[in-house]
Amino acid sequence: MKTWDDYKNHVSAVNYEIAKDIKESEEIATIVSSMIEQRNTLQQFLLSNRLKKSNVIITYLISFP
Numbered sequence: 001m002k003t004w005d006d007y008k009n010h011v012s013a014v015n016y017e018i019a020k021d022i023k024e025s026e027e028i029a030t031i032v033s034s035m036i037e038q039r040n041t042l043q044q045f046l047l048s049n050r051l052k053k054s055n056v057i058i059t060y061l062i063s064f065p
Contacts, residue, residue, distance in 0.1 A: 001007045012019035 001010060008019070008022055011022060
């Protein structure tokens with residue numbers, strides 16, 4: 001078997017229970033991937049806002065002699 005899909009097809013033909021486990025694992029992997037993407041997006045948003053606030057504070061402090 002050369003690919004993951006080949007293996008999945010073989011296992012699905014041989015053992016229905018393992019095929020169900022593989023399908024469930026792939027579904028969970030999709031959910032986890034989505035959660036990671038959302039976390040990364042949120043981190044970027046928070047970092048961006050933190051930098052914006054820092055720039056405002058620095059600009060404010062620099063403007064006074």
